[in-house]
Amino acid sequence: MTCLEGPHSNQGPDKSCGPMAPEEELVSSSQLEEEEEENEEEEEDLDPDLAPDLEEGVDEEEEDLGDPAILSAVTNTQRGLPSSPGIKASGALGMSPASLHFLWQTLDYLSPVPFRPTHPSTSSPVRHFGPRLLPPDPYVFCSPPTSWSPRFSLPSHLTQLHPQHQRILQLQQHSRTPRSPAKKPWSRQSDAYANLMTRKEKDWVIKVQMVQLQSEKPCLDDYYYQNYYQKLEKKEADQELLGQRSKVESLKLVTPYIQKAEAYESVVRFEGSLGQVAMSTCFSPRRAIDAVPHGTPEPEIGAASSQRLRVLSWIEKMFLQLLEIEEGKKNGPPQSCYSEQQRNQVEKLFQALKTQEQSNLEETADGFLQVLSVRKGKALVARLLPFLPRDLAVSLLLAVIHHLPLLVKRDAADQVLQMLFKPLGKYISHLTFHELLQGLQGLMLLPPGSSERPVTVVLQNQFGISLLYALLSHGAKLVSLDPSLEEPSSDHTAWTDIVILIAWEIAQMPTASLAEPLTFPSNLLPLFCRHVDKQLVQQLEATMQLAWIY
């Protein structure tokens, strides 16, 4: 094993320590071969930021020898101690201890390290830094002195590499074929001043830039690039599937992924205070400040507006929960089986939606209605529906049907209710005949003091009419499937009455005010044919055809 002592270790094999066996010496000299040229450059390099020196110092650390200041900085910072030698060293480097720690994790990524399963000890990151001094690193030997294109082996566990990127790196390692000369003719014969900036220096600049890009949650901090890259990948995957064997592998910027180091807060801040607050510590004993937050009394606003505000803030809170659920679904396994935790979350959200902190049953429906009156509330319900278990979704559907006229009235912008149609429509087929009847009967009841049935309002709204048609179609399907319903019973008469009434209402309505449904079920006309006389059917056909030209 190589024996390198002191800070002068990298100066050449002849200066290595005496008691080394001749074979070892040979081995070490060849190992250092690659290093020598770089290190010699380094020594002349009066880099004020000490960046290459950092690497040097850390290299030596691998051998448990080296510059004591940097060593102590290494160990101290790893333990997270802001002790003075650590700070001094990092101060010299112009970085805080925390960022120093991050820098190493970056160096991890960028240094040509053969992947090693790490020990769960704090010193493991540092062990990565001594790649060149370790026994045969084949990549260092075998690769020609190319320019500094990445010839790294699998990087450490601390970096997230895209699988394609990993493949690219592997490919590059395995195939060391030199690239064909550039297509652009090199007009200058030989640039005598080329490569004044060495690979090492370029690496260093890149390193510094990468350090500035690190983040704990790249999905949030770098949202647009991450999403852009996902789309790009998907497109390429599709292209590949389609047979375009071009295999365009676009590279991804991989920012160093950091784990949040334990950072203690040196300055205590209270909310609302202007700056630091005097805290008593053992070094500066002072009277501790009574920091008790006093709740300010809410100013009394009008009841209606406060109610509205309450609903809005409630919707916001529920939306946040919904986003969490969706995020969980997105990140988790792609199957539709939900984890226990997710199911609980969904349940909680549903309860929140229904109850709104009100005990009265009347008021719960009211609360739900209020949520649905807001555009965002509708969006919330529409997005929540796919997550709900069947019975809960059906109960929501029934509530919507029951209050349909009201919803339609409150939905000023026509487009907005439409978003509910698709998710709700899925659950219509789960309704039982009885439930369906109940819902529809509610729509047929003449409210006291008005000659107009609620259904007329519904027919004038696109969502309403689509829902109505879907319900009728489902009812017709149920009747046709279940012969027992054909027999005269209260249910059957009720059903027939409903159908006739609706048909009458449709015929009554001027075509202009009849809304265009989103979908037109095919079994509607036959349904009307069965229960209604021919003349009416013809009228209906004309009306409905005009309203929905298919």
Next chain:
Amino acid sequence: MAALSQLKMNYMPGTASLIEDIDKKHLVLLRDGRTLIGFLRSIDQFANLVLHQTVERIHVGKKYGDIPRGIFVVRGENVVLLGEIDLEKESDTPLQQVSIEEILEEQRVEQQTKLENEKIKVQALKDRGLSIPRADTLDEY
């Protein structure tokens, strides 16, 4: 080595980096209006530049003149923009190169006319009771 340095080094995809511009001829526009042309030899994280065989190019109308300057170290914050010069297309320009003395003379004349026009404008405004303060000649109160 030359062929290998032609490799497209996609080391930081998705970002703008000067690494790939090294050892290429660039035109650099500075904040004070100067135009420098030189080979970019070295950079750092602040985009400080080291330009080699630099030439300061002065443009007046359709004429330009080059003043050889040697090696420039430019502080990054003073750069407005820079762009690579295609060595083949470099000579393909409608502009006419003249000697340094001539271009400096032209520049002096241009500056003079500009100052005179400015003076006339300021005088005209003053006559009408308006004074537009200029950023570089603000009165200190």
